[in-house]
Amino acid sequence: MNAVKGFGKALVIITGASRGFGRALALEIAGRVDAGSVLILAARSEDRLQELQTHLSRDASQVTVRCVAADLARKEDIERVLTEVKETQRADIDHLLLFNNAGSLGDVSRYCRDFTDVDEVDSFLSFNVSSALCFTAGVLNTVPRRAGLTRVIVNISSLCAIKPFASWVLYCTGKAAREMMFRVLAEEEADLRVLSYAPGPLDTDMQLQARTISADSGIRSECNNLHVQGQLLTCEVSVNKLMKVLLEGNFTSGAHLDFYDV
Numbered sequence: 001m002n003a004v005k006g007f008g009k010a011l012v013i014i015t016g017a018s019r020g021f022g023r024a025l026a027l028e029i030a031g032r033v034d035a036g037s038v039l040i041l042a043a044r045s046e047d048r049l050q051e052l053q054t055h056l057s058r059d060a061s062q063v064t065v066r067c068v069a070a071d072l073a074r075k076e077d078i079e080r081v082l083t084e085v086k087e088t089q090r091a092d093i094d095h096l097l098l099f100n101n102a103g104s105l106g107d108v109s110r111y112c113r114d115f116t117d118v119d120e121v122d123s124f125l126s127f128n129v130s131s132a133l134c135f136t137a138g139v140l141n142t143v144p145r146r147a148g149l150t151r152v153i154v155n156i157s158s159l160c161a162i163k164p165f166a167s168w169v170l171y172c173t174g175k176a177a178r179e180m181m182f183r184v185l186a187e188e189e190a191d192l193r194v195l196s197y198a199p200g201p202l203d204t205d206m207q208l209q210a211r212t213i214s215a216d217s218g219i220r221s222e223c224n225n226l227h228v229q230g231q232l233l234t235c236e237v238s239v240n241k242l243m244k245v246l247l248e249g250n251f252t253s254g255a256h257l258d259f260y261d262v
């Protein structure tokens with residue numbers, strides 16, 4: 001990809017686009033694609049998606065925006081997003097960009113020893129791991145490899161994929177599993193550009209949850225200090241770093257890249 005020209009005519013799919021990092025990503029990327037590009041935005045909150053669509057149609061009217069109110073923990077909702085991908089894909093696009101951004105923190109108010117309910121753990125992993133795998137597989141089948149098409153798959157990861165944090169067992173486990181999944185994908189599909197991007201500590205709802213309900217007092221105060229000392233990143237700053245990495249393309253497919261490393 002070329003650092004100056006942007007992503008060309010692209011089909012961009014963003015999960016978890018209703019707020020936080022996903023929303024900022026949608027706003028930024030809409031200005032970096034050519035006329036005729038399509039953005040597919042998925043999340044559960046239909047009203048927030050519609051507000052974003054209105055915003056985008058004002059500022060990026062050359063781009064078609066499709067919103068799908070979907071709970072990606074549900075198989076039938078994953079199918080509905082894939083149907084939208086099928087119906088909107090065009091033969092003339094030169095880039096497919098899939099951002100697996102939707103995720104949840106899980107219950108951080110307890111420790112490993114407290115998770116005795118298999119169904120609860122399964123439900124977390126089903127949304128944060130299985131759903132991302134099956135959705136990505138569905139998109140790859142729907143938009144197969146062809147000459148002239150660059151397919152980029154981004155996993156929005158975390159430092160938690162590689163470093164344990166007390167009382168965050170679900171989150172750390174999910175991020176680690178998800179990252180390995182994308183590493184395997186990169187091994188298998190040589191034509192893909194796969195990236196796991198850890199966006200740094202962001203000033204979003206997820207951080208608010210982390211600093212208020214984490215069971216571990218050390219983690220709670222670390223998160224609180226980041227907030228109080230103004231060290232949380234805005235989503236826009238982190239999105240810009242990701243855009244730069246993707247446009248320059250200087251990463252090994254399957255790599256984990258952290259905001260602070262690039």
Ligand SMILES: NC(=O)c1ccc[n+]([C@@H]2O[C@H](COP(=O)([O-])OP(=O)(O)OC[C@H]3O[C@@H](n4cnc5c(N)ncnc54)[C@H](OP(=O)(O)O)[C@@H]3O)[C@@H](O)[C@H]2O)c1
Nearest residue numbers: 016018019020021043044045071072102103201202204206
């Ligand atoms: N915040 C941080 O400091 C931080 C640090 C490292 C990594 N990350 C990662 O960055 C990504 C974005 O985080 P964020 O801070 O922006 O989180 P956030 O503010 O909690 O937003 C999460 C997004 O995911 C969507 N989502 C949640 N559950 C969903 C479901 N069942 N189906 C479909 N969409 C769902 C939410 O939309 P709806 O509620 O409308 O469904 C929302 O758009 C996540 O993968 C997170 O793990 C965040």
